[in-house]
Every structure is written in structure tokens, then in C-alpha cells.
Amino acid sequence: MTNGCILQAILLLCFFTTTALAVNYELLRYQQRRSNLASQRLLWMLNRNLQYCLEDRMDFEVPEEIKQPQQFQKEETVWVMHEMLQQIFDILTRNSSSTGWNETIAENLYMELYQQMCHLETALKKIKGEKDFTWGSMTTVLNLKKYYLRIALYLEDKLYSKCAWTVVHMEILRNFSFLNRLTGYLHN
Numbered sequence: 184m185t186n187g188c189i190l191q192a193i194l195l196l197c198f199f200t201t202t203a204l205a206v207n208y209e210l211l212r213y214q215q216r217r218s219n220l221a222s223q224r225l226l227w228m229l230n231r232n233l234q235y236c237l238e239d240r241m242d243f244e245v246p247e248e249i250k251q252p253q254q255f256q257k258e259e260t261v262w263v264m265h266e267m268l269q270q271i272f273d274i275l276t277r278n279s280s281s282t283g284w285n286e287t288i289a290e291n292l293y294m295e296l297y298q299q300m301c302h303l304e305t306a307l308k309k310i311k312g313e314k315d316f317t318w319g320s321m322t323t324v325l326n327l328k329k330y331y332l333r334i335a336l337y338l339e340d341k342l343y344s345k346c347a348w349t350v351v352h353m354e355i356l357r358n359f360s361f362l363n364r365l366t367g368y369l370h371n
């Protein structure tokens with residue numbers, strides 16, 4: 184696959200969006216909402232004839248902290264969103280040839296996700312530079328990592344079967360509903 188080239192091109196994009204100004208949460212919310220919708224649409228296009236795969240269903244045990252997102256500060260929200268997108272990106276590109284997905288659509292999705300991460304990363308860099316900010320949600324991010332690790336191990340365990348990908352695909356699609364909700368909490 185040509186992922187390497189695409190990522191290099193996008194990394195440049197990421198570089199150019201960095202500015203010295205404070206985080207504009209309104210702009211970030213706008214960008215994220217647009218990207219969430221685009222990613223969701225691309226995810227739907229990837230797997231149209233969903234089988235049910237009942238036997239492969241799995242509870243990946245969502246971290247408790249994630250169930251109360253309204254308690255996050257907006258800075259933590261940015262961090263959680265970035266972590267989720269990063270992990271989703273890693274899972275989807277893990278053994279991408281085994282998905283059987285349309286490569287053009289998959290590459291558009293990777294690009295969309297990467298751009299989304301870029302915007303969040305720029306914001307995160309600024310947040311980390313603010314001197315009186317403390318990270319209260321370290322545990323949340325660690326538990327999120329474990330949650331996505333369970334998904335990755337599940338895929339490995341199921342030898343990247345079609346049904347396993349379907350289950351993971353559905354889980355990630357629903358994760359985007361949660362990302363949409365988080366996006367709504369970004370305000371200046």
C-alpha cells in the first residue's frame with residue numbers, strides 16, 4: 184500500500200497548521216465536527232453489507248471514566264479525543280490488507296483521521312505549554328489505551344478474520360458517536 188507516501192504528505196500539513204496563538208476551541212469544534220462526519224461516512228462506505236457475526240461479538244469493556252465525559256475539562260477532552268483517534272488509526276492500519284476494504288476509500292479515511300489528529304495535536308502542544316495546567320485524566324488515557332489494546336489483541340486472536348473486522352468496524356463506528364459528543368464540549 185502507499186500509506187507511507189500519504190502519511191508523509193500529511194505530516195507536512197500538520198507542520199503548517201502550527202501557530203503561536205492560543206487554542207481556538209470554537210474553531211477546533213468546527214473542524215472536528217466536520218471531520219467526524221467525514222470519517223463516519225467513509226467508515227460506512229467501507230463495509231456496506233454488514234454480516235451480523237453474532238458468534239464473534241465481544242464486549243471490549245469501555246473504561247468507566249469515559250462514561251462521564253461531561254466531567255472533563257476542555258483540555259482533557261482534546262487529549263482524550265486525540266488518544267482515541269490515534270488508537271483507531273493504529274488499529275485500522277494494523278493489517279490493512281486483511282480487511283478486504285476498498286483501498287481508495289480506506290486511504291481517504293486514513294487521511295481524514297490523520298488530519299483530525301493534526302488539528303488536535305497542534306492544540307495539545309499549546310495546552311501543554313500553558314504553565315498552570317495539570318493532567319487530571321492520566322488514568323483515563325491509560326485505560327483508553329488498554330481498551331484499544333483489547334481490540335487489537337482480539338483481532339490478532341481471531342487471525343484478522345472478516346467477522347472480527349466487522350465487529351471492530353462496528354465498535355469504531357459507534358466510537359465516533361462518542362467522539363461527536365465530546366466535540367460538543369469544546370467551547371472557548
Ligand SMILES: *[C@@H]1O[C@H](CO)[C@@H](O)[C@H](O)[C@H]1NC(C)=O
Binds near residue numbers: 280342343344
Ligand atoms: C494479517 O492478516 C492475515 C489474514 O488476512 C493473516 O494471515 C496475517 O498473519 C496477518 N498479518 C499480521 C502481521 O498479523
Ligand SMILES: *[C@@H]1O[C@H](CO)[C@@H](O)[C@H](O)[C@H]1NC(C)=O
Binds near residue numbers: 286288
Ligand atoms: C473503490 O471506491 C471508489 C470510490 O467509491 C470506486 O470508484 C472504485 O471503483 C472502488 N474500487 C473497487 C475495486 O471497488
Ligand SMILES: *[C@@H]1O[C@H](CO)[C@@H](O)[C@H](O)[C@H]1NC(C)=O
Binds near residue numbers: 330354355362
Ligand atoms: C466505542 O463504542 C462502544 C459501542 O457503542 C461504546 O460503548 C464505547 O463507549 C465506545 N468507546 C469509546 C472509547 O468511546
